[in-house]
Amino acid sequence: MTDRTAPAAHPIAPVLAARWSPRSFEDRAVPDAALAQVLEAARWAASCVNDQPWNYIVARKDREPEAHARLFACLSANNQGWAGRAPVLILGIARTHFAANGNPNRHAAYDLGQATANLAAQAAATGLQVHQMAGFDAAKAREAFAIPEGFDPLVMVALGHPGPAEALPEALAARETAPRMRKPIGEFVHLGAWGSTGAP
Ligand SMILES: Cc1cc2nc3c(=O)[nH]c(=O)nc-3n(C[C@H](O)[C@H](O)[C@H](O)COP(=O)(O)O)c2cc1C
Helix, strand or coil, X not given: CCCCCCCCCCCCCHHHHHCCCCCCECCCCCCHXXXXXXXXXXXXXXXXXXXXXXXXXXXXXCCCHHHHHHHHHHECHHHHCCHHHCCEEEEEEEECECCCCCCECCCHHHHHHHHHHHHHHXXXXXXXXXXXXXXXXXXXXXXXXXCCCCEEEEEEEEEECECCHHHCCHHHHHXXXXXXXXXXXXXXXXXXXXXXXXXX
């Protein structure tokens, strides 16, 4: 399997270094226990006033093939070029107003992101990986799954066992093995004042 461990400049938790976003997936199902584990990890994310605004439509290719095909049909052409191999497709949806009082929740997307980051880290810890996607038609997904107003389809997630890069078309295989890049800490940390960028 492709080794994509993050070349971190400082030691980070092994599971965070192990997480990456493959486009090649093995043609085998995700065991129920593993799927439950990654969803449980999402469940334990922090959220604003513990509102837990996340919702996930989960479609397993072998068990919910029709829903899997419907989610696949919502993806952009680029993502359709590889994501159909994933044995599980997931649509992440944020409830936009607080359950307790109906007020708008400015942090709903943030909380869905935190839950999905937990899901991704747990997947990596379980020998799986996810690939998150913004490239999908949210209006089409809303219609296809009768998602009511007040719920925002925000991200599609491909989940499975990462497969060999060689299984992909050439251009995608090259991306699968390209060096992993990140900005240095000193570019996004502002020490004590906006604009005082620098590493601690
Ligand atoms: C919200 C979000 C949307 C993304 N959308 C897409 C997408 O539509 N297609 C795609 O191929 N990758 C997508 N990605 C994957 C990113 O390109 C990837 O996370 C980034 O290049 C860093 O690579 P890594 O996850 O392997 O560390 C998305 C990631 C996130 C978090």
